[in-house]
Amino acid sequence: MDINRPRHQRHRGNEYIIESGNYRAVVFQQGSALKSLTWEGIDIVTPSPADDIPHSCAGQLLIPYPNRIEDGQYTFEGIRYELPIDEHERNNAIHGYGYRAMWDLDSVTETSITQSWRTPYLSGYPFDLRVRATYTVDAEGLHVTVTAHNADTKNAPWACAMHPWLANGSGAHGDAIDAANAQCRLAIPADTHVTADGRLLPTGTENVDGTQYDLRNGPTLEGRPFDDAWTDVRHNTDGLATAVFTRPDGITVELSGDRTVTSFQVCTGTGFPEGTRPQGVAVEPQTAYANAFRSGIGLISIAPGEEVSTTIHYSAHRAE
Numbered sequence: 654m655d656i657n658r659p660r661h662q663r664h665r666g667n668e669y670i671i672e673s674g675n676y677r678a679v680v681f682q683q684g685s686a687l688k689s690l691t692w693e694g695i696d697i698v699t700p701s702p703a704d705d706i707p708h709s710c711a712g713q714l715l716i717p718y719p720n721r722i723e724d725g726q727y728t729f730e731g732i733r734y735e736l737p738i739d740e741h742e743r744n745n746a747i748h749g750y751g752y753r754a755m756w757d758l759d760s761v762t763e764t765s766i767t768q769s770w771r772t773p774y775l776s777g778y779p780f781d782l783r784v785r786a787t788y789t790v791d792a793e794g795l796h797v798t799v800t801a802h803n804a805d806t807k808n809a810p811w812a813c814a815m816h817p818w819l820a821n822g823s824g825a826h827g828d829a830i831d832a833a834n835a836q837c838r839l840a841i842p843a844d845t846h847v848t849a850d851g852r853l854l855p856t857g858t859e860n861v862d863g864t865q866y867d868l869r870n871g872p873t874l875e876g877r878p879f880d881d882a883w884t885d886v887r888h889n890t891d892g893l894a895t896a897v898f899t900r901p902d903g904i905t906v907e908l909s910g911d912r913t914v915t916s917f918q919v920c921t922g923t924g925f926p927e928g929t930r931p932q933g934v935a936v937e938p939q940t941a942y943a944n945a946f947r948s949g950i951g952l953i954s955i956a957p958g959e960e961v962s963t964t965i966h967y968s969a970h971r972a973e
Contacts, residue, residue, distance in 0.1 A: 722946050853943065
């Protein structure tokens with residue numbers, strides 16, 4: 654098949670294959686989501702089904718807000734807005750609008766694809782943004798850049814995240830995934846854990862010193878069933894904050910975000926339904942954690958005519 658030719662899928666639109674060296678990525682039209690990423694033919698993220706309803710947000714871009722907004726209500730610059738409730742059991746709005754839409758193709762080559770989306774002008778988010786997502790593979794891995802341009806005449810609230818499930822390499826199913834995840838190691842360069850209530854809404858922060866939430870030195874995930882956020886992340890001299898996921902088979906995956914990334918969300922999927930549970934751990938670089946539209950923590954305000962970008966990098970190697 655011609656690598657530049659989209660392969661049409663009945664439900665999630667076209668999918669686009671890009672590859673370079675040892676890396677191969679497939680990107681959906683729906684949500685411009687990452688369907689799969691392999692290195693040397695090995696799954697680095699758990700693949701998302703092409704012809705089924707997306708489960709567990711696998712590979713999705715979470716825009717214009719990631720995670721939850723309490724009661725779907727927020728106030729921005731003195732005006733109150735109300736979003737649809739789509740996490741009914743917790744009465745939250747969750748993960749934005751971008752994953753729902755079929756995106757427009759701007760360009761595609763053997764190694765890169767760019768798709769774009771215009772935010773729908775709805776009462777809960779009446780802001781006119783033009784969003785581009787560019788996926789590029791090279792010898793160093795996969796690079797994803799999301800850019801939001803404010804085409805409106807007023808400021809627009811914005812936050813961005815990506816929701817990959819890093820594959821644990823086990824092939825386990827159901828509750829056996831817990832045991833497989835427990836053998837993996839995860840390093841998050843963050844000094845602070847975000848505490849949350851039963852609705853998974855932030856209640857405050859705490860220092861990770863001496864707690865199970867101290868992931869700075871890459872402990873195993875044994876006894877650590879997470880659906881939590883970490884903040885006060887450390888960026889290196891290149892401006893990158895890097896999570897490091899090491900599997901029992903010796904493959905290490907690095908997931909980095911640029912200076913706009915202020916937090917990571919980690920979800921082990923413990924208790925998820927067996928039939929839809931991904932075989933791995935969600936590690937989500939975020940520009941803001943849950944409830945940012947209400948708390949203002951990490952919230953970006955894009956002025957008319959301005960734009961903001963976030964870049965995320967994936968790479969893999971064998972542990973020495």
